[in-house]
Amino acid sequence: MxxxxxxxxxxxxxxxxxxxxxxxxxxxxxxxxxxxxxxxxxxxxxxxxxxxxxxxxxxxxxxxxxxxxxxxxxxxxxxxLKILKPSDKLILSKFILEQSNEYFFNPKDTSIDWLTACKLMYPTGTIRQDQKHGYRLSVWAQDYLSRNPNLLY
Known part of the structure; x- marks a missing residue:
């Protein structure tokens, strides 16, 4: 075309x-x-x-x-991002403060479900032996949070 x-x-x-x-x-x-x-x-x-x-x-x-x-x-x-609960901020701060691409969380956690539903995080498909699933932070969320880390406090 x-x-x-x-x-x-x-x-x-x-x-x-x-x-x-x-x-x-x-x-x-x-x-x-x-x-x-x-x-x-x-x-x-x-x-x-x-x-x-x-x-x-x-x-x-x-x-x-x-x-x-x-x-x-x-x-x-x-x-x-402005209505995040403290548990959501704790999860997101792990990505920003430690500058890691992937973290493993318990998929039964309600904060993980909510952040995934809001498309702030997405599952990677990898699973550790202790039944924790891998998650990555969305690129646009990571950019915005790294420029505005005050939203995580």
């Missing part, structure tokens, strides 16, 4: 240059050819323009959607 987009934009640029040469009458043969096939040239140009505009609008909408989604996610995380 990427190559279709690039080729459409390249053809639009090439067609625009040809139109420009046609308008300033650089080449008589080109002017005669475009005059004879004017309807086809306009139709071809319109199709290329529509394809390029569609791709551009699609890219802009995807960028806007990602930006809005990231902003909403960040606000949600801030709200969740």
């Amino acid at each position: 990427k190559y279709v987009k690039l080729s459409c934009q390249f053809l639009l640029l090439l067609t625009t240059i040809i139109w420009f040469f046609y308008l300033i009458n650089i080449d008589k043969k080109l002017s005669i050819y475009i005059s004879n096939n004017y309807t086809y040239w306009v139709l071809f140009y319109a199709i290329l323009l529509a394809g390029s505009l569609y791709d551009t609008c699609k890219d802009i909408s995807q960028w806007a959607k990602a930006s809005i989604s990231e902003s909403l996610q960040k606000k949600k995380v801030i709200r969740i």
